[in-house]
Amino acid sequence: MTKVITYGTFDLLHQGHINLLKRAKALGDWLIVGVTTDNFDLERGKLNTCDNVMKRIDAVRATGLADEIIIEEYRGQKIDDIHKYGVDIFAIGSDWEGYFDYLKEFCKVVYLPRTEGISSTMLRQEQAVLQLGIIGTGSIARRFVDESKFVNSISVAAAFNPDKAKAEAFCKDKEVSLATDSLDELLAGCDSVYVASPHYTHYDYVKAALEAGKHVLCETPLVLESAQAEELFALAKKQGKVLMMAHKTAYCPAFGHLVSLLQSGAIGEIVDFNAATTTITDMKSEKMDSARFGGSMNENACFPLLPILRLFGTDVKKVHFVSKMKDGVDIYTKGLMLFDNACANFEVGLGAKTEGSLVVSGTKGYAYVPAPWWKTEYFELRYEDQNQNKKYFYPFAGEGLRYEIKEFASATMSDGYFYSKLPEKEIIAMTKIQEAFNKKENLTILK
Numbered sequence: 001m002t003k004v005i006t007y008g009t010f011d012l013l014h015q016g017h018i019n020l021l022k023r024a025k026a027l028g029d030w031l032i033v034g035v036t037t038d039n040f041d042l043e044r045g046k047l048n049t050c051d052n053v054m055k056r057i058d059a060v061r062a063t064g065l066a067d068e069i070i071i072e073e074y075r076g077q078k079i080d081d082i083h084k085y086g087v088d089i090f091a092i093g094s095d096w097e098g099y100f101d102y103l104k105e106f107c108k109v110v111y112l113p114r115t116e117g118i119s120s121t122m123l124r125q126e127q128a129v130l131q132l133g134i135i136g137t138g139s140i141a142r143r144f145v146d147e148s149k150f151v152n153s154i155s156v157a158a159a160f161n162p163d164k165a166k167a168e169a170f171c172k173d174k175e176v177s178l179a180t181d182s183l184d185e186l187l188a189g190c191d192s193v194y195v196a197s198p199h200y201t202h203y204d205y206v207k208a209a210l211e212a213g214k215h216v217l218c219e220t221p222l223v224l225e226s227a228q229a230e231e232l233f234a235l236a237k238k239q240g241k242v243l244m245m246a247h248k249t250a251y252c253p254a255f256g257h258l259v260s261l262l263q264s265g266a267i268g269e270i271v272d273f274n275a276a277t278t279t280i281t282d283m284k285s286e287k288m289d290s291a292r293f294g295g296s297m298n299e300n301a302c303f304p305l306l307p308i309l310r311l312f313g314t315d316v317k318k319v320h321f322v323s324k325m326k327d328g329v330d331i332y333t334k335g336l337m338l339f340d341n342a343c344a345n346f347e348v349g350l351g352a353k354t355e356g357s358l359v360v361s362g363t364k365g366y367a368y369v370p371a372p373w374w375k376t377e378y379f380e381l382r383y384e385d386q387n388q389n390k391k392y393f394y395p396f397a398g399e400g401l402r403y404e405i406k407e408f409a410s411a412t413m414s415d416g417y418f419y420s421k422l423p424e425k426e427i428i429a430m431t432k433i434q435e436a437f438n439k440k441e442n443l444t445i446l447k
Helices: 015-025 038-043 053-062 077-085 101-105 120-126 139-148 164-174 183-188 199-211 226-239 253-263 296-300 302-312 401-413 424-438
Strands: 003-008 030-036 068-072 089-093 108-112 130-135 154-160 178-180 192-195 215-218 243-245 270-278 318-326 329-338 343-349 358-362 365-369 378-383 390-393 443-446
Touching: 003 015, 003 077, 015 030, 015 089, 015 108, 030 053, 030 077, 053 068, 068 077, 077 101, 101 108, 130 139, 130 183, 130 401, 139 154, 139 164, 139 401, 154 164, 154 183, 154 401, 164 178, 178 183, 183 199, 192 199, 199 215, 199 226, 215 401, 226 243, 226 424, 243 401, 253 302, 253 365, 253 378, 253 390, 270 296, 270 302, 296 302, 296 318, 296 329, 296 343, 296 424, 302 343, 302 358, 302 424, 318 424, 329 424
Parallel strands: 003 030, 003 089, 030 068, 089 108, 130 154, 130 192, 154 178, 192 215, 215 243, 270 343, 318 443
Antiparallel strands: 270 358, 318 329, 329 343, 358 365, 365 378, 378 390
16 A cells, blocks of 8 residues: 655645645555644744634545545654654645655655645635724834734734824834824724723723724733723623734743643642743833833733733732832832732832743742743743753744734634633733732832
8 A cells, every 4th residue: 555645734725725635645545634733833934824723624524535634733743754654655735846855765755736826825815804903103013013914814004193293104114004193084994903002091992993893902901990891891792893902922822832731730739930021111211100000010010910810810819019119100019919729929120120030830840931931932841850851942933923913813803713812801800900009909118
């Protein structure tokens, strides 16, 4: 029996895929088809897949051409599979001509002609594209436009700033069509909104966008009052629209895997957590303006609170804050959070600097993520017996914003159930903790 193997993403399965599978099958007696996982596609920088791995596997199975379907999960797997399945021929599309010649040491390599005039990329480009308007034209908005170009299903169509000159300068620099100082004009020219304005303005802008029937992606923090957060999520549900909080750590592949490992008991029962997110900021910055809810907790707390609430849940028993203040804002805050079976410490700062690593302690070992941990691309699990230590490496593409943009696009275009990687209950819990700090509950101020 001659065994043939081929691989692909097989997104939006089309006639070109079918023709390639037919050609591969004709080379032998048994065809094995490897379908890439969602995470492996992300690692390879493929952010534009429309169908998840199960839909793609079902589509390949429905062709009736695959005798066996396997999942491709990591680089180098092709060599392992050739040995594991006793493969005689490796077949792949001719657009990869020469790339897989290294496999000739293990089996015959055949490059198959592709069907001209059709591809998954073309089909994705023909699909509906989300027209997005940006509220705010600061540094994060500039990075957002650059990162959005890696996601086919979204296009930045307009930008708003109350200062029209700033909106026009932004749009000229970033090649955005519409620059406006009219919120109504922005909302009329898009079907989704990214709120990147100062956080004290988030509530009004998010509410206006939802009432106008727009999907909303809002920068952290969503709002600083829990009643406002609950109101906005209720409004989004009433309108049938997506409301997501932008938080690049929540959507990057490495962070998701780290949490899954810890939740599965990889370091035993978790008993303690320590993480810091600190930067040195110009005291004249708006981020340090007490009248506009500046300060370390309001600016940075969403980062360490994410893994704490994900690992320990939202049932927080007590929070105590210790802050160093200057001109009415906290330039540094340390928080201690108590849960039924564990505690968590976090540090945030805009006027003080410390090691920005993350450590999660357990009864069997601990997890370590080096600074800057919120751009997670590498972490270790460490044990008493150092021979058991494990290191994990993942890509963190660009600024990391492309991951949250892809999730937002997928959520808005989903015609069924969509799992949010940053659920409503966690966002509301974050808001309650920041709200408690702003009300000076359990706050000790250092001299």
